[in-house]
Amino acid sequence: MASKLQIDVGGVPIGGGVPVAVQTMTKTETANLAATMDQIRTVADAGADIVRVAVPREQDAEALKTIVASSPIPVVADIHFNHTLALKAIEAGAHCVRLNPGNIGGPEKVAEVIALAKRTGTPLRVGVNSGSLPKHLRQLEYDNPVEALVTAAIETVALMEQLDFQNFKVSMKSTSVPNTIASNRMLSERIPYPLHLGVTEAGTKWSGSLKSAVGLGTLLADGIGDTIRISLSTFHAEEEVKVAWEILKALKLRERGPVLIACPTCGRLQFDMDTVVAEVERRLEAYEDPVEVSVLGCAVNGIGEARHADFGITGAKDMGMIYSKGEPLKKVPTEQLVDELFKEIDRYYAAGRKVQRDEGAAAEARAWLAENEDATAMTPERIASLEAAAAESDATADAVLDSMLEPAGAVGPGPGGSAAVELDESVSPVAGRRFSRG
Numbered sequence: 001m002a003s004k005l006q007i008d009v010g011g012v013p014i015g016g017g018v019p020v021a022v023q024t025m026t027k028t029e030t031a032n033l034a035a036t037m038d039q040i041r042t043v044a045d046a047g048a049d050i051v052r053v054a055v056p057r058e059q060d061a062e063a064l065k066t067i068v069a070s071s072p073i074p075v076v077a078d079i080h081f082n083h084t085l086a087l088k089a090i091e092a093g094a095h096c097v098r099l100n101p102g103n104i105g106g107p108e109k110v111a112e113v114i115a116l117a118k119r120t121g122t123p124l125r126v127g128v129n130s131g132s133l134p135k136h137l138r139q140l141e142y143d144n145p146v147e148a149l150v151t152a153a154i155e156t157v158a159l160m161e162q163l164d165f166q167n168f169k170v171s172m173k174s175t176s177v178p179n180t181i182a183s184n185r186m187l188s189e190r191i192p193y194p195l196h197l198g199v200t201e202a203g204t205k206w207s208g209s210l211k212s213a214v215g216l217g218t219l220l221a222d223g224i225g226d227t228i229r230i231s232l233s234t235f236h237a238e239e240e241v242k243v244a245w246e247i248l249k250a251l252k253l254r255e256r257g258p259v260l261i262a263c264p265t266c267g268r269l270q271f272d273m274d275t276v277v278a279e280v281e282r283r284l285e286a287y288e289d290p291v292e293v294s295v296l297g298c299a300v301n302g303i304g305e306a307r308h309a310d311f312g313i314t315g316a317k318d319m320g321m322i323y324s325k326g327e328p329l330k331k332v333p334t335e336q337l338v339d340e341l342f343k344e345i346d347r348y349y350a351a352g353r354k355v356q357r358d359e360g361a362a363a364e365a366r367a368w369l370a371e372n373e374d375a376t377a378m379t380p381e382r383i384a385s386l387e388a389a390a391a392e393s394d395a396t397a398d399a400v401l402d403s404m405l406e407p408a409g410a411v412g413p414g415p416g417g418s419a420a421v422e423l424d425e426s427v428s429p430v431a432g433r434r435f436s437r438g
């Protein structure tokens, strides 16, 4: 469930059921103002709602004043080990300060930071990392890493409440995807504060994106998480923002920019679709509207599953076709498909989002489609739709599904005599297999 409480980070609300905020972190030396501001503008253009900058030295805290004043999006100061820098960051006007109370020198120093944050109205992000849990939780961490993370987070929350401070969000960072999922599920049921989600040190663009999509996507699909950061080993922070947006778009949690649909290709493909899809994706980055564009590798299916797309192309060896909402617009030589597609998209916007249709060209394209379509071909799309239709009409499938959906405790011994096992999330981090909460 979304958090009950909400905080405001420089005008961006977080928690309480508002759309999940996207954040990232600059990779530059913060005190290098030109480089840092350049990267902040780049990530803001890519769709970051909030940006975090590392503040490990005095000069970074000093640079914060200028950064906060010039940044197009709110700035979070990332502080470790040094409460004086946290105080300076707040004084510099940071819209939020991230710190782990366990590593900045004891409760008195935390209290000092909180006292100033209260006076200035600055929210904090407080949290714990799986790699640096307090000593008294080490044995628990060994026995049950999820319980240890959650306990550490709850102790941090208790400290904030003892200091009469509620203006914060909480993060629990782990490199383990199952532990990230299980601990955030557990914590979301125990505290009302907004949650910052991330899989720490997720990895390269490829593996890190996948780990984050699985970990964060699972939680977000459950309605857990109020702001996300994708951690990738790349100097291009905007890549983290793009991945975050793809996750939110895939879950239909937020809309931003075009949606590209592309078939997986198969042996029917007759043109260089890899290049075409990459080019379409690249050019679509210039558009902000959530226009849906489809790329099909062949016309054998007709327009098929791309019928709902605002625009699409389907190619063959020499000739291809552009269509809109399932209706052919025109046929064009394959090498001009991408250029012509974007001409049509631009004409659509120039006409106030009205598709411009030339009936002569459309009739020609329709004839081309009829020649190339093969209603009897067993394509991946047709096999999938046949399977779906078969499953729907199959009463046995329903019965099997019903038995699978029964609560674990209600299921008796199976044919092999083994009783259903009830999974306990609090003990096993990989046991949390529920997809949604009732």
Ligand code: SF4
Binding pocket: 263, 264, 265, 266, 267, 268, 269, 296, 297, 298, 299, 300, 301, 379, 380, 381
């Ligand atoms: S049959 Fe389907 S998957 Fe294969 S190339 Fe054609 S559209 Fe793509």
